[in-house]
Structures are given as C-alpha cells and as structure tokens.
Amino acid sequence: MRNPRDFLKPLANGAPAPLLDVPATPSRMIHFFDPSNEKMAAKVPDIAQKADVVLGNLEDGVPADRKEAARAGLVSIANSLDPSATLWTRVNSLESPWVLDDITAAVLEAGDKIDVIMLPKVEGPWDIHYADRLIAQLEAKAGLDRPILIHAILETALGMANVEEIASASPRMQGISLGPADLAASRRMKTTRVGGGHPGYRVIDDPDPANPEAPRATAQQDPWHYTLARMVDACTATGILPYYGPYGDIKDVDGCEAQFRAAFLLGCVGTWSLHPVQIGIAKKVFSPDPDEVAFAKKVIEAIPDGRGVHMIDGKMQDDATWKQAQVMVTLARSLAERDPELAEAYGL
Numbered sequence: 001m002r003n004p005r006d007f008l009k010p011l012a013n014g015a016p017a018p019l020l021d022v023p024a025t026p027s028r029m030i031h032f033f034d035p036s037n038e039k040m041a042a043k044v045p046d047i048a049q050k051a052d053v054v055l056g057n058l059e060d061g062v063p064a065d066r067k068e069a070a071r072a073g074l075v076s077i078a079n080s081l082d083p084s085a086t087l088w089t090r091v092n093s094l095e096s097p098w099v100l101d102d103i104t105a106a107v108l109e110a111g112d113k114i115d116v117i118m119l120p121k122v123e124g125p126w127d128i129h130y131a132d133r134l135i136a137q138l139e140a141k142a143g144l145d146r147p148i149l150i151h152a153i154l155e156t157a158l159g160m161a162n163v164e165e166i167a168s169a170s171p172r173m174q175g176i177s178l179g180p181a182d183l184a185a186s187r188r189m190k191t192t193r194v195g196g197g198h199p200g201y202r203v204i205d206d207p208d209p210a211n212p213e214a215p216r217a218t219a220q221q222d223p224w225h226y227t228l229a230r231m232v233d234a235c236t237a238t239g240i241l242p243y244y245g246p247y248g249d250i251k252d253v254d255g256c257e258a259q260f261r262a263a264f265l266l267g268c269v270g271t272w273s274l275h276p277v278q279i280g281i282a283k284k285v286f287s288p289d290p291d292e293v294a295f296a297k298k299v300i301e302a303i304p305d306g307r308g309v310h311m312i313d314g315k316m317q318d319d320a321t322w323k324q325a326q327v328m329v330t331l332a333r334s335l336a337e338r339d340p341e342l343a344e345a346y347g348l
C-alpha cells in the first residue's frame, strides 16, 4: 500500500515535485538514433526539426563495445542540441551492467535537456519504483527543477500480465510502448521480425458446401491487436500515453503505414521511427485526416451542448459520437498550434 497523500511528494529531499498530468506535447514519432554512430549523430540536429521527439538509444542495437561511447555521445548531443528539440533516451535494461551509469549520466550530465527516460523490459511496478527513487535521488543531486518522466517498454509476458500496475506505478510514468521483437521472443511466438504482421497469422472462409474445391478467401490478421488494445486501456485509464513501437522492415513502407494506422485507430498517440523514412509515415498517420477533422467539427457545431440524437450526413450522432468528435478536434488543435500546414489543412 502507498499513502495516496504522498503520491505527489518527491521521493528524495530536494528533488522536483512529481507532475499531476503528463505534458500534452506532440510525440507522434520518437525517432531512434545510436549516439555512438557518428553518421547518424551528425543527422540528429536536422532530424530534430522534423521529428516530434529524438531518442538517443543506449540499449539493444548498440553493440556492447560501444555502450560507453553511446552514453558519452548522448550527453554531448544533449548539451549541443537546439533547446526547442525534445530529447529522450532509452537506457539499458535494469539487470544489465550499464544501466546504473546510463541513468546517472543522463540525469547528472544532461538532466535539464532530457524529458523522458525509456526503460526497456519492464516486468512489474517494482521496476518503476526502483527507477523512480533512483532518478529522484539524482535529480536532487543535480538540482533539477522539473522531473524527468519514465516511459516503459512492454516486452515480456510478465510485463504484459502486469501492464495495469506498471501504468499506475508512479506519477513519473509518461507512457508505454510495445516492444514487439522482445515480446515475441518472451512469448515464444514463432516469428523472426520486429513488429508488423505475419503471412501465417490469418483467417480463412469456410469451404463452400456446394463447391468444396473452390478457392477460399483468406486474410492476414494483426497479431498485436490484443496487446495494443490492453496497453491502450491501461495507459488511458491511468492518464498516461500509449505508443506502438518499432517496425523493423524499413523498406516495407506500406506495411509500416498499415501497422502504425491500426495503432492510431486503437488509441495510440505515436510510434517509434527507426529510419528517417519512417518519420514522414508516422507524421501522416498520427495527424488526424483533414476530412475526419472536418466531420468532427461539423458534429460539434451541430450539437453545441453535446446532447440528444441527431442525423448528420445520414449518420446518427449523439452524446458519445460528440465525445469522439471532441477527441479528434482536440488532437487536431494541439497539432495545428505547432504546425501551420496542419492548421491550414484543418481550418483551425
């Protein structure tokens, strides 16, 4: 049990007070780069102008002999990046030999530049409690005046079983992403991919009794549907933000767009981009369609108080569709405030 009156008190003397609400700044794409890769790092200042979030990755994808270079690269980029950019980091997992130094360097050497620390392979609220206290101690030592938030990656079966407790473990929680590659391995799924569908995971029509030999229609299904839907509920119920995650087949831009769109429609606010080509896909998918926004505005204008039943363009609208329209227009407004092109497209 935790005393609810203590929930918004800092976990270390001198650390900043926890936030009541997760900041609502756009995070449609969290763009991953390896800070130890000079070619990639050189592109970050430019990419930071296009991507909502840039993330210096210290975990998987960075070879063991470059972990220290990646950590040093993160600190250097943090301290030279344009202050208008939003910078996150993904540290190594909590059982690794690198994580203590990762978190210490991120908070003490770049804590005023890094908004969110992504924790991989979170299995339960105990992982969040550990990182929560450690970050508070380091924030106090660094004299920070705003808290660094935690983003958990859901990538083990145990983490999945505890997703609601992870989401509600601390006011420091910002959001949760799906880690489909590690989760597939943990669940013993028989795949060798990073996210997306699989040609073998499908449904097929029943045979036609009048013509049993006729070809039967069949369609691929989304193996991440249950996981994403449960994650979205856990996040939304606790006031934090849900994200899809990585799509590893960089050349399959259509598959990437379809996976991102499925996540967007289910309630995710953003995704990861692993390659510059995925930034534009994420921007397109996670910014609502102008026609949908126009219809949502029409519903709100036609039902100013959100009450009663109405027919608009041949479709029944009531209190519940009015609320959906509010979700759409609120998102469009928050994006339009920062993006003149979208403001024009939405007429806002």
Ligand SMILES: CC(C)(COP(=O)(O)OP(=O)(O)OC[C@H]1O[C@@H](n2cnc3c(N)ncnc32)[C@H](O)[C@@H]1OP(=O)(O)O)[C@@H](O)C(=O)NCCC(=O)NCCSC(=O)C[C@H](O)C(=O)O
Residues within 6 Å of the ligand: 031, 032, 033, 034, 039, 040, 041, 043, 044, 047, 057, 060, 061, 155, 178, 179, 180, 181, 182, 183, 194, 195, 245, 246, 250, 273, 274, 275, 276
């Ligand atoms: C996937 C990549 C290895 C592909 O890299 P590459 O083969 O070099 O692609 P290109 O030749 O098309 O690159 C063109 C130029 O763009 C630069 N580049 C590539 N990716 C990035 C990037 N992410 N940020 C900045 N710049 C980038 C290249 O350097 C080329 O530059 P130039 O030669 O000067 O023209 C590569 O994209 C990559 O490594 N991406 C990041 C991968 C990553 O972060 N992986 C970890 C996250 S996914 C994960 O962890 C799984 C998850 O946890 C789970 O469990 O599911």
Ligand SMILES: [Mg+2]
Residues within 6 Å of the ligand: 060, 120, 155, 179, 181, 182
């Ligand atoms: Mg992973």
